[in-house]
Amino acid sequence: MTDTATSTSRIGATFERLREEGRTALMPFHTAGFPTLESSKRIIRALIDAGADLVEVGVPFSDPIADGVSVQGTGQIALQNGTRLKDCVELVRQLRTEGITAPLLLMGYYNPILKYGVERFVADCAAAGVDGFIVPDLPIEESAALREACVAHNRDLIFMVAPTSTDDRLVAAAERGTGFLYCVSVTGVTGARDSMSQTLGDYIARVRAHSNLPLAIGFGISKPEHVRQVGELAEGAIVGAALINALNSVADDEKPAKAAEFVRFLRGE
Amino acid sequence: MVDTSNIAPITRTAFAAAEAMPDALGRFGRFGGTYAPETLMPAISELIAAYEEAKRDPAFQAEIDELATHYVGRATPLYEAKRFAAEAGGADGPRIFLKREDLAHTGAHKINNALGQALLAKRMGKPRIIAETGAGQHGVATATACALLGLKCIVYMGEVDIQRQSLNVFRMKLLGAEVISVRSGSQTLKDAINEAIRDWVTNVDDTFYIFGTVAGMHPYPMMVRDFQSVIGREARAQVQEQTGSLPDAIVACVGGGSNAMGLFYPFLNDESVEIIGVEAGGHGLESGHHAATLVTGEEGVLHGSWSYVLMDDDGQIVETHSISAGLDYPGVGPELSHMKYTGRARFVSITDEEALDGFKLLCRTEGIIPALESSHAISYAAKLAKEMGSGKTMVINLSGRGDKDMHTVADALGVTL
Numbered sequence: 109m110t111d112t113a114t115s116t117s118r119i120g121a122t123f124e125r126l127r128e129e130g131r132t133a134l135m136p137f138h139t140a141g142f143p144t145l146e147s148s149k150r151i152i153r154a155l156i157d158a159g160a161d162l163v164e165v166g167v168p169f170s171d172p173i174a175d176g177v178s179v180q181g182t183g184q185i186a187l188q189n190g191t192r193l194k195d196c197v198e199l200v201r202q203l204r205t206e207g208i209t210a211p212l213l214l215m216g217y218y219n220p221i222l223k224y225g226v227e228r229f230v231a232d233c234a235a236a237g238v239d240g241f242i243v244p245d246l247p248i249e250e251s252a253a254l255r256e257a258c259v260a261h262n263r264d265l266i267f268m269v270a271p272t273s274t275d276d277r278l279v280a281a282a283e284r285g286t287g288f289l290y291c292v293s294v295t296g297v298t299g300a301r302d303s304m305s306q307t308l309g310d311y312i313a314r315v316r317a318h319s320n321l322p323l324a325i326g327f328g329i330s331k332p333e334h335v336r337q338v339g340e341l342a343e344g345a346i347v348g349a350a351l352i353n354a355l356n357s358v359a360d361d362e363k364p365a366k367a368a369e370f371v372r373f374l375r376g377e
Numbered sequence: 378m379v380d381t382s383n384i385a386p387i388t389r390t391a392f393a394a395a396e397a398m399p400d401a402l403g404r405f406g407r408f409g410g411t412y413a414p415e416t417l418m419p420a421i422s423e424l425i426a427a428y429e430e431a432k433r434d435p436a437f438q439a440e441i442d443e444l445a446t447h448y449v450g451r452a453t454p455l456y457e458a459k460r461f462a463a464e465a466g467g468a469d470g471p472r473i474f475l476k477r478e479d480l481a482h483t484g485a486h487k488i489n490n491a492l493g494q495a496l497l498a499k500r501m502g503k504p505r506i507i508a509e510t511g512a513g514q515h516g517v518a519t520a521t522a523c524a525l526l527g528l529k530c531i532v533y534m535g536e537v538d539i540q541r542q543s544l545n546v547f548r549m550k551l552l553g554a555e556v557i558s559v560r561s562g563s564q565t566l567k568d569a570i571n572e573a574i575r576d577w578v579t580n581v582d583d584t585f586y587i588f589g590t591v592a593g594m595h596p597y598p599m600m601v602r603d604f605q606s607v608i609g610r611e612a613r614a615q616v617q618e619q620t621g622s623l624p625d626a627i628v629a630c631v632g633g634g635s636n637a638m639g640l641f642y643p644f645l646n647d648e649s650v651e652i653i654g655v656e657a658g659g660h661g662l663e664s665g666h667h668a669a670t671l672v673t674g675e676e677g678v679l680h681g682s683w684s685y686v687l688m689d690d691d692g693q694i695v696e697t698h699s700i701s702a703g704l705d706y707p708g709v710g711p712e713l714s715h716m717k718y719t720g721r722a723r724f725v726s727i728t729d730e731e732a733l734d735g736f737k738l739l740c741r742t743e744g745i746i747p748a749l750e751s752s753h754a755i756s757y758a759a760k761l762a763k764e765m766g767s768g769k770t771m772v773i774n775l776s777g778r779g780d781k782d783m784h785t786v787a788d789a790l791g792v793t794l
Contacts, residue, residue: 169692169693170562170693170694170695171562171567171568171571171679171680171694172571173414173571173574173575173578173680173681174414174416174575174578175575176575177561180561184561184562187693192691193691193692194691218412218678219677219678219679219686219688219692219693219694220691220692220693221692222676222677222678222692223677223688223690223691223692224692244414245412245413245414245678245681246412247411247412247413247414247415247418249402249410249411249418250410250411250412267415268414268415269415270414270415270416271416272415272416272417272418272419272420272581273415273418273419274419274422277415277418277419281415292415292416295416295578295579295580295581295582296416296578296579297575297578297579
């Protein structure tokens with residue numbers, strides 16, 4: 109069940125509004141600092157201006173064990189050009205200053221957060237306008253400290269569930285998570301794929317049976333028909349690697365325009 | 378502490394009763410745990426349950442013992458290195474014993490763990506084995522176990538390590554393994570682990586990940602320790618047989634820490650025994666080019682567990698350096714981290730140059746060519762021997778033989794082969 113944090117959060121409100129409008133949330137992922145910090149800000153703006161409903165801002169990490177080559181590559185470039193966790197927080201603050209109101213989440217691995225200090229990190233994020241967190245190497249069992257800080261600062265902590273998740277784990281994720289549940293579509297790492305899993309419907313139905321949170325499906329979404337398919341099952345579609353691949357097909361100064369074009373492409377516009 | 382009281386049961390609780398450390402969540406005090414992607418969590422629970430069940434099955438233990446005796450060649454000798462001791466400590470120095478893991482099949486202690494996990498994989502019906510390797514010793518041990526048991530074997534190895542350990546790459550291929558070059562990150566052991574974890578996340582249904590050291594997510598630190606602790610059990614009995622008492626000090630090199638935990642674990646409750654872990658000091662601690670994680674690192678999360686880690690001020694894992702590829706790792710096992718935190722063990726570092734001196738000393742005085750990893754322990758033991766005084770006893774884990782290191786040593790000594 110959702111708790112009070114969710115019902116008052118920007119993420120919760122966005123899913124509520126989209127539900128009333130009968131629309132599927134489109135949630136692109138983009139790595140902060142790729143190809144540069146300034147350029148990543150323009151790309152995120154472009155994504156939102158083109159109709160992205162929420163954005164996951166990727167925090168680069170040296171050892172991203174849950175990511176495929178596309179996301180790894182952007183993180184490596186971001187680290188090479190000196191992007192730090194504090195820069196990712198600052199990026200969100202600037203976007204807020206520029207008037208961006210869409211929910212912004214940080215997605216990154218646990219060690220940089222630990223090093224920053226969990227409580228201080230969440231407090232700084234709250235002040236900057238970060239709405240929630242996705243931490244791929246922080247399963248429910250290890251999440252107490254971050255969860256506590258999120259409750260204290262009224263931020264959402266989003267848990268991932270996978271096709272391999274047992275029913276008791278789905279229950280635990282639904283009880284502990286807020287904002288939405290991140291449903292990993294396949295057993296695998298992040299990356300664009302040609303087709304969605306045939307058994308996606310059964311898996312999402314199983315998640316739905318254990319949770320009242322909005323469901324967003326990610327991993328492997330690369331085409332408008334995937335987004336449509338996902339829209340029939342869930343409240344949101346997350347797109348990461350496919351966007352990166354599209355951005356990599358053009359020069360750096362054309363990336364913001366390409367980002368906008370890709371959002372419209374996914375929307376079937 | 379982490380509050381987990383309300384989480385739905387994840388079939389882990391049975392294990393806590395059997396083992397004081399780690400607890401049900403894989404914690405050694407504040408260290409350890411399971412910082413893994415959700416996709417793996419059910420597989421990890423399944424692995425914990427299967428291991429616990431196997432451990433209680435006398436038939437599984439008998440299978441391991443049988444192979445240990447007739448295939449690996451255990452018990453390995455505990456050899457008193459008298460000429461080495463005399464040279465290192467002088468006439469009044471301690472008695473020094475070498476636990477000869479270099480004489481185990483494949484030439485290092487790694488086979489103890491690889492065989493144990495491969496047998497477990499077979500028992501669980503997982504036909505596809507993956508492993509990571511740095512120097513190649515764990516890769517060779519895993520390829521060996523897979524050849525023996527008829528399992529498909531895929532080894533991830535950083536491209537940089539493939540270049541510097543081509544002999545072991547060839548050995549793995551001869552043994553039927555597929556060696557996959559990892560070109561991400563620093564292209565060394567930590568990146569090979571990342572890639573192996575990604576493979577496991579993707580192929581979790583039919584794949585067993587044979588992890589090579591006592592680091593990583595629960596249950597690996599416990600399981601690898603258990604499979605390696607045969608080293609310490611044998612050494613503890615052998616040293617008492619030969620000297621009539623427990624040793625005063627035991628010494629092992631520490632990369633991830635599997636040979637160290639293997640030797641140390643059976644001595645943990647022997648309070649009179651001083652436990653010393655020797656890390657890779659590389660070009661010297663002040664140079665920044667080293668792999669002395671316990672000596673200089675700080676607490677963090679890497680590869681699924683909370684332990685000491687070498688990182689920068691943003692929490693990014695840093696690249697390490699050691700002349701010995703097997704110690705060239707920015708993390709370390711959580712149980713060793715706990716031993717540092719509680720003071721049960723002390724940890725020191727030995728530079729590349731000092732390790733080479735230890736290497737040469739053992740070659741010259743005993744006719745034993747040690748692995749460069751083990752040479753770190755040898756070198757520190759030689760220093761310690763000068764301080765210990767007579768009537769004392771020290772056991773060093775000679776974790777592997779040095780044949781694999783001939784090219785590296787020749788390079789370092791300026792010799793062209």
